[in-house]
Amino acid sequence: MSIEVGSKLQGKVTGITKFGAFVALPDGSTGLVHISEVADNYVKDINDHLKVGDQVEVKVLNVENDGKIGLSIKKAKDRPEPEKKPYSHSPRPRQNRSNDRNNNKPETFESKMAKFLKDSEDRLSSLKRNTESKRGGRGARRG
Incomplete structure (x- = not known):
């Protein structure tokens, strides 16, 4: 099974460092989840979120030529995308403040x-x- 960018996989946390966690993937390779990719909020201590042996779902962010695999836990979570509101132009014309001071004389x-x-x-x-x-x-x- 080859690892492709964008795929979601199940993995097991094998090691924790101050900058992230190493995750063993199903094909036997190991990837790194950087501390900034663990949770949506700020993570001061990764140990508050992960422990060695935890099963986690990860998304593959990148695969380097030298075999390094970048992973993300927060991007692997399925969240509904926020609805995009169509752009609507305001019908009111912009007014210049300096015009108001001079009795509406431009x-x-x-x-x-x-x-x-x-x-x-x-x-x-x-x-x-x-x-x-x-x-x-x-x-x-x-x-």
Whole structure:
């Protein structure tokens, strides 16, 4: 029996490490279930979920050229897929907050840019004024 990616198999836990569990498969090979593939929630200690000798159902995630087999317990569980809702576009048009402030008069790009530049220059000059006086830079008064 060859191991194929995507197949579900029954296996027996043969060893547990801090990073996962080794599972013996029916064809005699051994695969690894990484700790992140043990349960749907966060697994701090794998010993809370598995013991040596446990029978588990695993799904084959990958088979490497060197014979390493990646397995998953959480993906082997049959869960109903959540229903996908069809995309529906909202019939309401998007409103810009800045339009509400100006009595519903739309702002032009140029006016927005001018406002941004003015605010930016004010912030920069304020920042320069505050930092130069604290470190005694150019133009700071001493006395």
